[in-house]
Amino acid sequence: MNKDVMISVRGVKRSFGKLEAVKGISFDIHRGQVVGFIGANGAGKTTTMRMIATLEMPDEGDIYICGSDAVDDPNSVRSKIGWVPDDFGRYQNMTIVEYLDFFARAFDYQDQERKNRIQEVMDFTGLTKLKDRFIDKLSKGQGQRVCLGRALLHDPDVLLMDEPAAGLDPKARMELKNLIRILAEEGKTIFISSHILSELSEICDTMIFLEQGEVLHHGGAEELKRGAREGVSVLVKILNDPQVLENWADMNPGISLLDKTNKGGRLLFEQSSDDFLAETLKRMINEGIQVIEFTQEETTLESAFVDLLNQAEDKELASK
Numbered sequence: 001m002n003k004d005v006m007i008s009v010r011g012v013k014r015s016f017g018k019l020e021a022v023k024g025i026s027f028d029i030h031r032g033q034v035v036g037f038i039g040a041n042g043a044g045k046t047t048t049m050r051m052i053a054t055l056e057m058p059d060e061g062d063i064y065i066c067g068s069d070a071v072d073d074p075n076s077v078r079s080k081i082g083w084v085p086d087d088f089g090r091y092q093n094m095t096i097v098e099y100l101d102f103f104a105r106a107f108d109y110q111d112q113e114r115k116n117r118i119q120e121v122m123d124f125t126g127l128t129k130l131k132d133r134f135i136d137k138l139s140k141g142q143g144q145r146v147c148l149g150r151a152l153l154h155d156p157d158v159l160l161m162d163e164p165a166a167g168l169d170p171k172a173r174m175e176l177k178n179l180i181r182i183l184a185e186e187g188k189t190i191f192i193s194s195h196i197l198s199e200l201s202e203i204c205d206t207m208i209f210l211e212q213g214e215v216l217h218h219g220g221a222e223e224l225k226r227g228a229r230e231g232v233s234v235l236v237k238i239l240n241d242p243q244v245l246e247n248w249a250d251m252n253p254g255i256s257l258l259d260k261t262n263k264g265g266r267l268l269f270e271q272s273s274d275d276f277l278a279e280t281l282k283r284m285i286n287e288g289i290q291v292i293e294f295t296q297e298e299t300t301l302e303s304a305f306v307d308l309l310n311q312a313e314d315k316e317l318a319s320k
């Protein structure tokens, strides 16, 4: 196997009773990459992450972390990964420093080396000032930093983060993003799940989209936007009844209504050339539509994702 492949998932399946949560997915993640794992609720993200973290066994398929087999050699895998779950067990009457000390001992750090490592991790995650606070009394963001700190104690090459930004306020999200950026610069391979697309696109090199247990897309944000839809979306506001715009789009091949708004709607033009747009606008006006706004929209990651889902649904319907 290529030495640069840090996470390799090959034909992995996992069912719970009759429910096929993960349906034979495959992907590779390379050294130093920050990869977003995106999908709706129930898409199978946590199940996949838990299998990579050796907390769940696949029914079929293989998972390798830095070349070690997650099924046959889970202990070796555990020493190479840092697992940041979406929440963690908050023991009572235990301070942050005691908590980190417990795990540092489990990782076999001795004496001064242990103290130094805990201090480094607390400095990095901004926990030094809070070190004597009880972990069951921390805010969501502080708790998330403790989770990250614990995951970093043994200096793993691979970091798996399940919904790390969920429930954080904007400042805490920004701080988390900065920490992820620094870790990526240090060469760590980071795999992060989330439903928040735009947020991940800022920090991820590539994204893997999961839908009902299958990989729909694996690539960069720009690639996704390009591949999602041909043509261009235009927001049109009119003075007439919005129904007029829908009727007009129905009669014009190559133009369709993406969605209605209270003042018009978003149209999809199959051709995106400026000439075609200018010609169409002229024709709309000549045909009695009182256009007050005509704005070409950039494809957002969210709309690209929705288009991708629609395309997948259309394909499924066509195959039935």
Ligand SMILES: Nc1ncnc2c1ncn2[C@@H]1O[C@H](COP(=O)(O)OP(=O)(O)OP(=O)(O)O)[C@@H](O)[C@H]1O
Pocket (backbone or CB within 6 Å): 016, 019, 021, 039, 040, 041, 042, 043, 044, 045, 046, 047, 048, 195
């Ligand atoms: N232990 C389990 N027993 C039964 N069903 C499960 C179990 N774990 C997950 N599932 C089901 O498997 C599917 C995938 O769940 P999973 O938690 O992996 O999705 P997810 O993409 O992480 O969703 P979310 O964003 O809501 O966390 C869901 O339908 C879920 O109900």
